Amino acid sequence: MKRITKVIIAVLFIILTLATAISVVLCYKTQSIKKDNMEIYLDKQKKEFIDKSGAKLPSVELDGKTYVPLEAAADLANFEVKWDKNQQAIMLADKSSYKYRNEAIKGKISVRHFNRDAAVKMLQHFKEAYPNIEVILNYPRDEIYENKTESLITSGENAPDVIAVESLFAKRFIEMPGAFLDIGDIAKAYRGNMIPYTVQIGTDQNGVLRALSDTAAPGAIAFKKGVAKKYLGTDDHEKVKVMFSTPENMLKTARLLKEKSGGNVSLFAGFEDLLRMYIFGRSQAWVVNNRLTIDKVMLEYIDVAKTFRDNKYESGIDQWSSEWSAAIADDEKIFALICPTWGIPWILGSNDKKAEEGGRWGLVNPTFPFFWGGTWYGIYSKSPNKDAAWEFVKFFTAHKDMMKAWANENQELPNNLGVISQGSPNVNKIVSTNVFEFFEPLVKDIKGDTITRYDEAIYKEFVEAMKLYLDGSIKSKEDMVGVFKNNVKLKLKDIEVQ
CATH class of the missing domain: 3.40.190.10 (Periplasmic binding protein-like II)
Structure with missing residues (x-):
């Protein structure tokens, strides 16, 4: 849908606040009608008002007010200028909007x-x-x-x-x-x-x-740059990427982070950050030939999750809880969390009010390519x-x-x-990244063929069994797997569970 904005000529200067943050800095010593030394900034980058031939256009001062060339200013904000005869008004339409219209189909x-x-x-x-x-x-x-x-x-x-x-x-x-x-x-x-x-x-x-x-909704690992630099010696994306590149490197990073922070910072908030990645490291679906199948990667996950919990490499916080939100907003507390594309505005942005300022968060490749x-x-x-x-x-x-x-x-x-x-039209301020460019090489490696119609129910039972195992209510890995299988058998009557 096109965004249409009605512009009243008497307040043309307001155009600078539409749709995109454009700030104006007036740099002059004496007032004049024609102002060639006006500085224009779009998303912190210096710009100029230019006409269709490429010539620079000045602003004009009249009766103590500064006026700018409408069409050139609109173009900077990715708008096009049109005249509406019926409303006798100048209309601004977002150039990025689609222009498709099909009246034939009823x-x-x-x-x-x-x-x-x-x-x-x-x-x-x-x-x-x-x-x-x-x-x-x-x-x-x-x-x-x-x-x-x-x-x-x-x-x-x-x-x-x-x-x-x-x-x-x-x-x-x-x-x-x-x-x-x-x-x-x-x-x-x-x-x-x-x-x-x-x-x-x-x-x-x-x-x-x-x-x-x-x-x-491909996923990445979002990390706090301040924590990376303070305790791990670098916030360079390529170096942080290596820290999560394998389960072994991830465990090593968690251990180092605990040591350097004196136990004040955990790698993740809880076990589900690991789980959502490991799920997509499987080579087999949960149900194969109508039989519950536990891939070896999931058995490895159980051990890794137990190591993380016992050593306090994760904080034992449930996703979507108030404590989880607070940990995201905190300058430290946790170092990283898994983050799908929609999570950039809705997990990072919504929970960390400072995120929009930029410079707090970075994105790196996940250990296993996944979507959420x-x-x-x-x-x-x-x-x-x-x-x-x-x-x-x-x-x-x-x-x-x-x-x-x-x-x-x-x-x-x-x-x-x-x-x-x-590429996306703008660099995302929260993660200082062109999101399209970041995820483009990752999306083709995500597995969709291991997803079955039983996954929602099986995932819930696996999470519940893991919670009991990690809090000590279930004493061994074998018993945890047994509880998981038994609950799946009770809930899903139409698959075989051995």
């Missing part, structure tokens, strides 16, 4: 989404591009989203045309008979430009593509509005301009290799 669809705020914004974008497709939003109120969605699909009564599913339970619906339409043929022209793991997850066990994702989160969109297999539903899914998962605009607006990584290769 119809009516219902879209079910677990995130109402995201869905409302999507509908606003879609309405501008497809003004003749009416969209009815269906979102959860007091029900469990997954269970209610499954009930709607099973009954067929009031089943939505488009269904959004989150990464943890995406496979539950992708593998569900009769749930999602086979979109292999209609998506064939687009899937090659998508991040491989997102296509793997959207594909069922028979190789049929049934859902597409609009964004990707994401949304997939499927079309109900019996939808009477399949064509219009496909236009909705295609618009958000394959339309490059829309994906770029959505990613910029929501600080996400678009699921489009072509868009990612162009």
Whole structure:
């Protein structure tokens, strides 16, 4: 959706505050009408007002007010200037916004989404591009989203045309008979430009593509630069990257950090930071040939997690707790945490109020390439509005301009290799990194073929068993594995557990 700003000529100077932080420093000794020595800064970089021929443009002072050339100032802020005859006003439109519009396709669809705020914004974008497709939003109120969605699909009564599913339970619906339409043929022209793991997850066990994702959520390790420099002797990204490059190096770093900080700083907040990476180090899925399978990497993880807890290399803090938030904001307390793309604004930025100032956080490659989160969109297999539903899914998962605009607006990584290769428009202030450039070489190594429809339930049981083992309620690794297996057997009746 284009951002449109009405500009009143009498206050043209306000243009400098729109959309992007542009600061103006007046450097002069005497007032004059024409000012050639005005300094303009965009994101701390010195800029100039120039016309279409490349000539430098001056500002003008009149009656004690400073006026700047509107079109040149707008261009710096990535806006274009237009005249609206009906409103008799100058309009500014964001250049980064998409300009697609299709009035030919008509119809009516219902879209079910677990995130109402995201869905409302999507509908606003879609309405501008497809003004003749009416969209009815269906979102959860007091029900469990997954269970209610499954009930709607099973009954067929009031089943939505488009269904959004989150990464943890995406496979539950992708593998569900009769749930999602086979979109292999209609998506064939687009899937090659998508991040491989997102296509793997959207594909069922028979190789049929049934859902597409609009964004990707690859993960990294975010680290506190101040802690790195103070206790580990460097905050250089390449050197810190080596510290997390292998499980052995990570353990060595944790040991050194504890020694140098006198035990005041832990490597991680809790065991789940390690777990979310190790999960993607597996070569086998949790369920193979309908049988629970514990990959050797997970058995290694149990030992590593126990070593971390016993030696206080992690702080024993649960994710999403108030203590976890406080540890992120603290100048020390913890050194690092795992951070997906969306976590930069929503984990680092939301919990550490100083993060936006820059210079506090850095990003390095994870020990095992992983992702955390994401949304997939499927079309109900019996939808009477399949064509219009496909236009909705295609618009958000394959339309490059829309994906770029959505990613910029929501600080996400678009699921489009072509868009990612162009780099993000700005360096992210929180981590002082061009996020697209950082994650581009990492996304192709993430495994999506080890994800099954049972993963949400199995992950929960594994976490609960690990908590009991790490706090001493379960005394041995063997007993922990036994408790885990028994709980999976009780919860998932349709798989074999030995």
